[in-house]
Amino acid sequence: MELTELLTLLIIGLLTFAVGLWLSGRPITKPQYRAAPPWPQRAPFLGGGSPENHAWNRFHARYYPMTLLLIAFEMEMMFMYPWAVVYVAEGMKALVEMGMFLAILSVGIIYGWREGAFKWQ
Amino acid sequence: MAMNWLRQLAAKAPVPVYPLLAGNLRTDIQTMGLDPRIEWVASPRHARVLLVAGELSPATDRAFGKVHDQLPGPAASIWWQGQPLDSLADGATILDKADDLGRVAHQLQVDLLSGKHRGEPALCPDEPPEPWQGLGDIGHGGEGMMGGKPYGRSMAMPTDDLRDGLQLDPMAFSLGPFCSFLPPGLEANVTLHGDVVASFEVCSTPYPSLLPGVFEKALEGPVSITELELARARHYLHQLGHALWINQSGTVAHAVFAKARSLKPGESLNKLKKQLIYTGFYRSAGADKGVLGDSQALMTGGVAARACGRGSDARVDDDGYRSLGFKPLVMDRGDAAARWWLWLEEAQRSLQLAHDAGPGHVKTSNTRSVELLRGASRDGQLPEDGTAMLEDLLPGLEWSEAMAVLASLDLSAVQRAGAGAEGTL
Numbered sequence A: 001m002e003l004t005e006l007l008t009l010l011i012i013g014l015l016t017f018a019v020g021l022w023l024s025g026r027p028i029t030k031p032q033y034r035a036a037p038p039w040p041q042r043a044p045f046l047g048g049g050s051p052e053n054h055a056w057n058r059f060h061a062r063y064y065p066m067t068l069l070l071i072a073f074e075m076e077m078m079f080m081y082p083w084a085v086v087y088v089a090e091g092m093k094a095l096v097e098m099g100m101f102l103a104i105l106s107v108g109i110i111y112g113w114r115e116g117a118f119k120w121q
Numbered sequence B: 001m002a003m004n005w006l007r008q009l010a011a012k013a014p015v016p017v018y019p020l021l022a023g024n025l026r027t028d029i030q031t032m033g034l035d036p037r038i039e040w041v042a043s044p045r046h047a048r049v050l051l052v053a054g055e056l057s058p059a060t061d062r063a064f065g066k067v068h069d070q071l072p073g074p075a076a077s078i079w080w081q082g083q084p085l086d087s088l089a090d091g092a093t094i095l096d097k098a099d100d101l102g103r104v105a106h107q108l109q110v111d112l113l114s115g116k117h118r119g120e121p122a123l124c125p126d127e128p129p130e131p132w133q134g135l136g137d138i139g140h141g142g143e144g145m146m147g148g149k150p151y152g153r154s155m156a157m158p159t160d161d162l163r164d165g166l167q168l169d170p171m172a173f174s175l176g177p178f179c180s181f182l183p184p185g186l187e188a189n190v191t192l193h194g195d196v197v198a199s200f201e202v203c204s205t206p207y208p209s210l211l212p213g214v215f216e217k218a219l220e221g222p223v224s225i226t227e228l229e230l231a232r233a234r235h236y237l238h239q240l241g242h243a244l245w246i247n248q249s250g251t252v253a254h255a256v257f258a259k260a261r262s263l264k265p266g267e268s269l270n271k272l273k274k275q276l277i278y279t280g281f282y283r284s285a286g287a288d289k290g291v292l293g294d295s296q297a298l299m300t301g302g303v304a305a306r307a308c309g310r311g312s313d314a315r316v317d318d319d320g321y322r323s324l325g326f327k328p329l330v331m332d333r334g335d336a337a338a339r340w341w342l343w344l345e346e347a348q349r350s351l352q353l354a355h356d357a358g359p360g361h362v363k364t365s366n367t368r369s370v371e372l373l374r375g376a377s378r379d380g381q382l383p384e385d386g387t388a389m390l391e392d393l394l395p396g397l398e399w400s401e402a403m404a405v406l407a408s409l410d411l412s413a414v415q416r417a418g419a420g421a422e423g424t425l
Helices: A002-024 A064-090 A092-114 B005-012 B026-032 B058-068 B098-114 B213-218 B225-246 B250-261 B270-278 B294-300 B302-306 B319-323 B336-357 B387-393 B399-406
Strands: B015-021 B038-040 B049-053 B076-080 B093-095 B171-175 B187-193 B196-204 B369-371 B376-378
Touching: A064 A092, B005 B098, B015 B026, B015 B058, B015 B098, B026 B049, B026 B098, B026 B225, B026 B250, B038 B098, B049 B058, B049 B098, B076 B098, B093 B098, B196 B387, B196 B399, B213 B225, B225 B250, B225 B336, B225 B399, B250 B270, B270 B336, B294 B302, B294 B387, B302 B336
Parallel strands: B015 B038, B015 B049, B049 B076, B076 B093
Antiparallel strands: B171 B187, B187 B196, B369 B376
């Protein structure tokens, strides 16, 4: 049984290899490499203009507002799961505490909103 | 050479064409793009055919070579309203009539894919434009933190960023004169901080706009208001279509160009108005930017000035227009969205005026003061180039906002083409 399976696997492997070889249409001993594009095509398109300095350029992604939002929402969820268990036992007291917690986090979200964290670019 | 079936299928697809404008022919190009056999692309990297529209000047030969060589080969050029360069003149494809572009471009694509046309030779040498400038024996060492100038271009040195003063690298480059997203012919030195324009220095002004024939005649004597207003409506719709194209609304832009081609007096543009509102065009990036100051508004004139509540309309000085109850349209917001809005409103009002004037019944009467497509001509003075204001208007804007603001302004100088000469409409 195992020998049959191995043979089947071998046949499938050989078939796949043969089809791959046929599709590529080239002998395996002569791999084809795509020639690099000519130098003018490697330059950025600037409508006839040229870059003045190298493209290795340090600019800031300005992810601070987005990080702030992530932390605000993540903290919210992190505490909400255990709170859901405690709420059953504590009732109104837990609800008020969670309300205060969410109010504090909301300040961060509102600040992020003001800073443009929700702005799609 | 026989074509395999994949190439045959590829040859049937619309031809990707990059329009290289060597004259202010954008309106004509937009109309030519209505042919389903061609497709305008925004970069030569995506094109198979380069359409060179207008006469190239020797000053732009280097820039032309750069754009030409960025088409992936095999590629070829079509020359329209200009002579081919000497180096490409052998077997050059010259277009006589604009309507033939689809047929000619399609045939060129078939020839390129079948191997009948081997593609045009490159104009720039295939070597690094800025070779490595290291100091050591094997190219190592040199200036800057990299230990060398990579490909001869220096590394950017940190400067204060515009937004929060972080020390970051600016990116400096020159743009144009063959950028499809800038006014044709405009060359600028741009510095970016991230995606924010830090400086925009105009090096070469755009090609002047040629007055359409009917406006030229209006400066000489009475002309039919119907004819004049139809040309005006067509121009504003083309301007609007370009702004839509810049905002990546190519399908709507195509519909606007198609509408502009077959305008009829009294036609309603309400469907288009609703479409632009529902697609959020007036709320796109940059729509609320580019508010002009007093001097900028007066310099620009026309719709841009009226969109910020300043400036007037020379048509109020004309008895012909007064007899039709003409009143200028004015807004007070003055941003890019206001100009787009006013272009459409002006087009609608022009169609109404064309209808009310009847076919040639009401004519203009004032040749000393004529409202042109961009501002007024008073005593034969034509509007001058206003692109210098971009140096104050664009810094501080994000790139997409800056391009939207640019697409809301018509700043090129206006020039007379001579009576009977072919205008852009």
